[in-house]
Amino acid sequence: MTERTVRYFPVSWEQLHRDAKALAWRLADLGPFERIVAVTRGGLVPAHIIARELDIRIIDTICVASYDETLQREAVILKSVTGDGAGWLIVDDLVDTGKTGKIVRELLPKAHFATVYAKPAGRPIVDTFVTEVSQDTWILFPWDTEPAYVKPIAKARGER
Secondary structure, eight states: OOOOOOOEOOOOHHHHHHHHHHHHHHTHHHHHSSSEEEETTHHHHHHHHHHHHHHHOOOOEEEEEEEEETEEEEEEEEEESSSTTTTTEEEEEEEESSHHHHHHHHSSSTTEEEEEEEEETTTGSSSSEEEOOOOOOOEHHHHHOOOOOOOOHHTTTTOO
16 A cells, blocks of 8 residues: 655745735736635635735625545535625635535636635636645645744654
8 A cells, every 4th residue: 555645835924925915916907806705714814915905895705614624524614605706706725626616616606716826626616826736735824834843854764
């Protein structure tokens, strides 16, 4: 049995801010958007940055739970919004498998869907994104991590 390799992509607050602002630049010519619908919880911080950059004052949320730490489970809608999404911008931090994205797309079929990061399986669900990472990459967002000592690679591998 082979063990699946998981790659980690740590994102700092500064990097997330830069990437969300880059997403705002891509979206600037696609609007104007009447409102932002942030997919919680991950979409809250990027939605705030994009709302500031695009001068959007109305921010709503759609709340979908699909992760327990590192395990993806069946998605559950905790809070929805009404409307078809015409003139709206959906913002999330990441599209992974696309399961959450499909739910949001069905609820707001006319909205423009943007994420900061995208994985290949979910990429077709979104209209705009900034950075693509491989499907086996786990993005470590700044709200999920804290600084800690890490052994040098050679010591972690037992080489020294």
